[in-house]
Amino acid sequence: MKKTSFVWHPNTQMREWDSFDEIKSAKGVWLTDSKGNKILDAVGSMWCNVWGHSNPELVNAITTQSKKLQHSSMFNLTNEPAEKLAEHLVKISPKMHRVFYSDNGSSAMEIAIKLALQYWKNIGEKKKTRIATLENGYHGDTFGAMSVGYVPEFFGKFKKQLFTTLQFPVPNEYRVPNGFTFLDHQNYCLEKIEKEFSKKTNIAAFIMESGAQVAGGVIIYPKGFQKKISQLCKKYDVLFVLDEIATGFGRLGSMFQYEEQKSIPDIVAYGKMLTGGYLTMAATLTNKKVYDSFLGEFNDWKHLFHGHTYTGNPIAAAVALESLKMYKKYNLIKKIYNTSKIFEKYYQKISEIDIVGDIRHKGMLMGIEIVSNKKRKTPIRPKKSINKIFFEEGKKNGIYLRTLGNIVMLVPPLIITESELNLLLDKTILTIKSAMPKVL
Template sequence: MKDTSYVWHPNTQMQEWSKFDAIKSAEGVWLVDSNGNKMIDAVASMWCNVWGHSNPELIKAITNQSKKLQHSSLFNITHDPAEQLAKKLVEISPGMHRVFYSDNGSSAMEISIKIALQYWKNIGEKKKTKIATLENGYHGDTFGAMAVGYVPEFFGKFKKQLFSTIQFPTPNQYRFPSHFTSFADYQNHCMDKIEKKFSNSSDDIAAFIMESGAQVAGGVLIYPKQFQNKISKLCKKYGILYVLDEIATGFGRLGSMFQYEEQKSIPDIVAYGKMLTGGYLTMAATLSSKKIYDSFIGNFNDWKHLFHGHTFTGNPIAAAVANENLYMYEKKHLIKKIQKTSKVFEKFYQEISQIDIVGDIRHKGMLMGIELVTDRDKKTPIHPKKSINKIFYEEGKKQGIYLRTLGNIVMLVPPLAITEKELELLLNRTIKTIIAASPKLT
């Protein structure tokens, strides 16, 4: 078939696809393609949609701002939407003092890394240059983000170009080494490894970077209770900056506004993205504590200021829709709604687990990961010749849902404001999709 499109699609083996369905419109949780077919947006347009599509309040915020100021730089000048948003973010983010804007989550994490490394140089601690992270974490697709969030399946081809990091195991209740007598023993082992390294190398380690609450792209691994809190305490004990990535897990995705507050682990630096604008425009933010920010203050010739900037940093339209989005969180009591709606997932645990190829179900808030295996006893991941993602897209489309998998994990990441009835419909259709896809996977 002759190519009719010039778009190179992300994370896609283009040879598998002869054509791509075109989405022409969307409303609420529904996507509508050019043939009029409707699909539930089960991945919230890559985990960012909050209120559903075509929300009139967000559209109004975009429209009104576009009539006044479409874009203006933050280099030496400012504007009201960016100022209002920064003030609001600091007010609702415990321990944070200043906001640095960027365009996307990867950039927000790159900025976090640069701030953490430069902080130590600014205060005269030049030996602290190493970054510690968790294995299987994910922080974006740019080079710095790949280095601190190294997933071998994604980034193995670039390993030699990435700076080295100190990596620690992430407790995974479904898959932990068999020589440990219990998952609790394995958790203690993981924490012991971190503390031992910190106690021996705290003079060299600048920062510990991790996703907050769960590893999402790494397979929907929900942290055990106290794990994140214990790491934050170790960072404070050994004088290591604590940097959190809330790009995918903050703003209600896991059931709280910010996971670091729920986990009682206030960071020195935190990155936000995805749901900041309700999923309508691209925008991200890196926030720091006062201690971090103050280290960048000095005379010009001290060269302590942060050398980083984006053309569209703090874009007025994006900031305006983000302001409206945050106002709606409060007005509509979204976090409480999420906590209630997310219980619908629990009603389907048993039915999903009875499907032969389902090995494990992991869920928190408005996020569910369903791990598919060929052998339940051996926990052997499914690896068909054709990509699982394509199989599930095709089967999901037949059931009227838009799904995208991560390896052998079926992910459900719906718009946060999805209704209980819509979520039940999504889960019922997901079960039918897994059953229909099973013969093509084994």
């Protein structure tokens, strides 16, 4: 008889799954299940793995630190790894001044929202309370994060409890509205933002993902788009808040997208790959202007009321620090530049598949949009979850996939070798082809 599992899995219709494969161990890009099958981790264990699994340097950083201090509170105290990591993060994050730790991306975004809203209160601008965002963005699953990254399909059931934001359209080259060229549409999106900003409608902050909307289907912003929004924020005195949780630390080919896009934020959130994918930690960084607004006498009540039990955990900080040092040691960003070209070699072969509507790729991220009608660009909607179909087909081909809606996501560990990436892309093609009759 099958053993009962008491685990409730994330974003999962539990009735669809009889059981879940158990991963027993992992090395490099390979996961090994309890039956001894090896599968390639095509999604970098939910987009967070940098150096592959069981990397000896990172494992050593964890074991060494855990023997010294496994956890102590950041309330009234501090610890060496958290201090060193904050110093390092400030050093590599242009114009950032202080680091506020948390333990997951959603929390880092909650903190970013609170900082942005409280900043205006602290400087006496009580009316600036509205938040502007981009349509189709995603910032996590907690209430603040759901409000600023409102995805109707995911969060519609909580709509009444969420706060309203001003949402602006995002240019998407694959789905340009009728009557527009792609360039016209970009200008239209930016003009809409400027029009609203110029009405002086008490907007406290503009919050967006940096470089691309990842969960929204790998929508890579056109060149200059993010920069222009940052300039509009400066011009109209709106705080510019970036979410680098999925895109920072090399995923899109540069350390931080905000640097590449020449769009310096007031507040930026990091998560996922911050610890190389080994432990749970996130961080919200601010510039000096925002930080200074929180300073005052105790009874001014300008300080930030936020703190989690595991904030600044020394083991997580130690492994994050080690991972960040390794970027330089192994010249990772340059390596990614070369590995990333392998994806380009496959554009043609993938796009020839009947159900592939579009391929969107940057750095070490590729989204393959699956459609039922190429001409009409109709997103595929089978009765069973697309994710489960692709997961099962992927498994047969030796790859671990987790699709997002109708997008097949390739988000491998950054350290994947060129031959492993060739293998992954060959297996992805086989998987899409074998899934085709099941999704149509």
